[in-house]
Amino acid sequence: xxxxxxxxxxxxxxxxxxxxxxxxxxxxxxxxxxxxxxxxxxxxxxxxxxxxxxxxxxxxxxxxxxxxxxxxxxxxxxxxxxxxxxxxxxxxxxxxxxxxxxxxxxxxxxxxxxxxxxxxxxxxxxxxxxxxxxxxxxxxxxxxxxxxxxxxxxxxxxxxxxxxxxxxxxxxxxxxxxxxxxxxxxxxxxxxxxxxxxxxxxxxxxxxxxxxxxxxxxxxxxxxxxxxxxxxxxxxxxxxxxxxxxxxxxxxxxxxxxxxxxxxxxxxxxxxxxxxxxxxxxxxxxxxxxxxxxxxxxxxxxxxxxxxxxxxxxxxxxxxxxxxxxxxxxxxxxxxxxxxxxxxxxxxxxxxxxxxxxxxxxxxxxxxxxxxxxxxxxxxxxxxxxxxxxxxxxxxxxxxxxxxxxxxxxxxxxxxxxxxxxxxxxxxxxxxxxxxxxxxxxxxxxxxxxxxxx
Ligand SMILES: *[C@@H]1O[C@H](CO)[C@@H](O)[C@H](O)[C@H]1NC(C)=O
Ligand SMILES: *[C@@H]1O[C@H](CO)[C@@H](O)[C@H](O)[C@H]1NC(C)=O
Ligand SMILES: *[C@@H]1O[C@H](CO)[C@@H](O)[C@H](O)[C@H]1NC(C)=O
Ligand SMILES: *[C@@H]1O[C@H](CO)[C@@H](O)[C@H](O)[C@H]1NC(C)=O
Ligand SMILES: *[C@@H]1O[C@H](CO)[C@@H](O)[C@H](O)[C@H]1NC(C)=O
Ligand SMILES: [Zn+2]
Numbered sequence: 237x238x239x240x241x242x243x244x245x246x247x248x249x250x251x252x253x254x255x256x257x258x259x260x261x262x263x264x265x266x267x268x269x270x271x272x273x274x275x276x277x278x279x280x281x282x283x284x285x286x287x288x289x290x291x292x293x294x295x296x297x298x299x300x301x302x303x304x305x306x307x308x309x310x311x312x313x314x315x316x317x318x319x320x321x322x323x324x325x326x327x328x329x330x331x332x333x334x335x336x337x338x339x340x341x342x343x344x345x346x347x348x349x350x351x352x353x354x355x356x357x358x359x360x361x362x363x364x365x366x367x368x369x370x371x372x373x374x375x376x377x378x379x380x381x382x383x384x385x386x387x388x389x390x391x392x393x394x395x396x397x398x399x400x401x402x403x404x405x406x407x408x409x410x411x412x413x414x415x416x417x418x419x420x421x422x423x424x425x426x427x428x429x430x431x432x433x434x435x436x437x438x439x440x441x442x443x444x445x446x447x448x449x450x451x452x453x454x455x456x457x458x459x460x461x462x463x464x465x466x467x468x469x470x471x472x473x474x475x476x477x478x479x480x481x482x483x484x485x486x487x488x489x490x491x492x493x494x495x496x497x498x499x500x501x502x503x504x505x506x507x508x509x510x511x512x513x514x515x516x517x518x519x520x521x522x523x524x525x526x527x528x529x530x531x532x533x534x535x536x537x538x539x540x541x542x543x544x545x546x547x548x549x550x551x552x553x554x555x556x557x558x559x560x561x562x563x564x565x566x567x568x569x570x571x572x573x574x575x576x577x578x579x580x581x582x583x584x585x586x587x588x589x590x591x592x593x594x595x596x597x598x599x600x601x602x603x604x605x606x607x608x609x610x611x612x613x614x615x616x617x618x619x620x621x622x623x624x625x626x627x628x629x630x631x632x633x634x635x636x637x638x639x640x641x642x643x644x645x646x647x648x649x650x651x652x653x654x655x656x657x658x659x660x661x662x663x664x665x666x667x668x669x670x671x672x673x674x675x676x677x678x679x680x681x682x683x684x685x686x687x688x689x690x
Contacts, residue, residue: 263665265651268640271517271683276418277601281522281594283414286586289593292409293402293463295321297581302383303391304431305356315430318381319359322405322428326363326412333416337365344441351388351434360438362427363412365420367604370633373422374446375603376456377411377596378439378541379404380432383579386568388433393568398581399557400565401432403463407593411600420604421633422454432460432541433566439541443548455510455603455685456552458542462592463584467559474585476526476558477592480542481511482533487549496690500644503531504671504688506551509609512648513685514553514599523594528558529647535560551685555592606682607634610674615667615689624667626674626689627660634676639663640686641670649673649686 273281296302299321300313307314323341330337343359346352361381367373383397384390396402405428412426431437439458446453465474484493485505496502508531515527534540534554542552561583569578608631616625626639636657640649651670654677655661673686 263641263651263653263670264663265639265641265653268516268649268652270520271602272520273517273522273598274680277598278522280414280418280601281597284410284590284593284597286590288410288413289406289589290586292325292406293398293581293584293586293589296381296402296405297396297398301391301393301395302381302397303395304358304382304434304437305353305389305391308357315382319361319430322361322381322409325409326361326426329409329413329416330363333365336419337363337412337416339363342442342445346431346437349435352437353389358431358437358441360427360429360442362425362442363416365412365415365424365426367422367424368419369421370608371423372452373608374425374451374453375422375600376425376427376453376545377408377459377600378427378429378456379406379408379459380430380438380541381405381428382430382433382438384433384566386566396569396579396581398579398584399463400461400579401459402581403461403584403589403592404459406589407459407462407596410590410593411597414597415601420601422604422608424600424604429541436539436541436544439544440547443544443550446550447548452608453545453550454609455599456542456545456550457514457596457599458540458545458552458554459592459596460540460554461556461560461565463589464557464561464564465559465585465588466561466583468561468563471559473558474588475524475591476528477595478528478530478556478558479511479514480530480532480534480554480556482507482546483531485549486547500671501688501690504673506609506687507546507553509673509685509688510551511553513603514595515648517602518595518598520598523591523598525591525595527595555595557588602682603685605678605680606684607631607676607678609685610634610637610676610687613674613687613689615672617667622666623662623664624672625660625662626672628674628687630659631676633678635679636677637661638675638677638683640673640675641665643669644671
């Protein structure tokens with residue numbers, strides 16, 4: 237059927253002769269729908285301001301270069317000046333938080349390594365908005381403030397880094413500003429990291445520090461190159477953002493991967509469940525965006541800071557603009573045959589970046605105010621039955637639970653059944669035919685990402 241469908245994409249009339257029921261097999265549940273932004277979230281999202289985003293990216297380009305190996309002490313030029321400006325700007329946002337938001341510059345000395353020619357201070361700058369009821373449950377939004385040009389080791393010449401990744405830094409900072417006056421249940425970290433272009437050094441340090449501190453990081457959103465909807469052929473796609481969601485977690489052992497694959501669980505990593513959640517909460521008229529989910533860790537030949545979080549066992553996805561123009565990334569600023577190369581601010585669309593910030597904001601706020609993702613979810617496989625029994629650890633912060641499922645060839649959850657405030661439930665759907673998940677529902681009605689039974 238799949239082969240038929242693919243070969244018939246060009247002949248729609250033939251497709252209709254082979255109707256595939258996307259909801260097969262029929263189940264007892266209701267059809268899963270999107271979670272729409274509520275009053276407080278809608279108000280937060282309405283404050284995201286393209287003019288603020290423009291001001292942040294403009295300022296970042298004035299430091300000349302933000303290369304990781306560039307000057308750390310000059311007050312005007314180099315990564316140190318950029319680091320200190322980001323921190324002082326975040327402090328002004330935190331001032332409105334009544335003490336709930338704190339700003340941290342966390343650093344370490346990276347010794348000589350790949351793409352690091354001398355020992356260098358790598359600093360991450362972030363604002364932490366402490367959760368009111370579950371401060372150890374953490375969500376991270378991040379962009380990298382270091383920049384580069386054609387030669388990855390050139391730390392002297394101008395590297396404006398407007399799109400890569402001034403845009404992602406602006407998403408983190410603008411969300412910090414608009415959320416500072418609100419009180420999420422779980423903690424949100426608005427991060428800007430260094431060392432990305434040299435090899436993800438800053439994010440690796442941050443994720444490992446969080447793991448070592450036993451922080452329960454249940455989601456990380458990486459924004460890297462989110463500044464323009466225009467491709468190298470001039471076509472534009474202003475209402476789409478790509479979201480890369482990895483499959484099998486890199487932390488799983490061979491035995492774990494084997495058992496995952498044996499039950500058909502390779503499409504249900506925590507990163508994919510996070511991605512499904514983002515698609516459910518962030519595509520609406522308030523964000524004005526479609527989230528194009530791509531089941532792949534990243535684009536070919538590329539990587540990003542979400543990989544550091546995945547490597548440390550945390551679910552993470554990456555947002556990147558829909559059509560990249562490679563003449564505007566990692567390039568010396570120059571004109572060749574009348575074509576302008578370079579990562580210049582004139583190529584950034586601030587309204588587009590503001591919509592990407594809304595996608596992130598809808599996801600972060602819903603994550604931080606819904607209960608956490610259910611833990612220790614299992615599926616009873618002790619006997620042959622047409623019913624399916626799932627079990628999980630009860631969370632006092634959950635008002636009830638839903639069992640969700642989808643036919644295994646579907647991308648998103650299709651069915652849900654509410655099972656109340658319990659820690660196990662049986663549904664009359666055969667586990668042989670569908671993929672199951674369990675999600676928690678809060679008193680406020682917000683739903684967590686689903687957890688796949690391991
Ligand atoms: C950084 O800039 C300061 C002030 O301009 C200068 O004194 C210092 O030598 C520079 N450091 C390096 C490593 O170039
Ligand atoms: C890195 O630089 C910052 C800012 O000057 C400083 O506060 C920090 O102590 C330095 N970290 C290390 C590990 O040298
Ligand atoms: C995390 O802990 C490990 C094991 O103790 C240690 O080797 C590593 O340096 C720590 N990482 C950070 C970033 O603190
Ligand atoms: C499962 O369902 C099938 C078809 O509805 C039925 O024939 C079979 O007896 C059921 N098996 C059990 C163990 O209930
Ligand atoms: C299957 O589950 C349904 C719904 O929970 C229940 O009514 C039925 O008794 C169950 N059947 C078996 C054989 O467990
Ligand atoms: Zn980048």
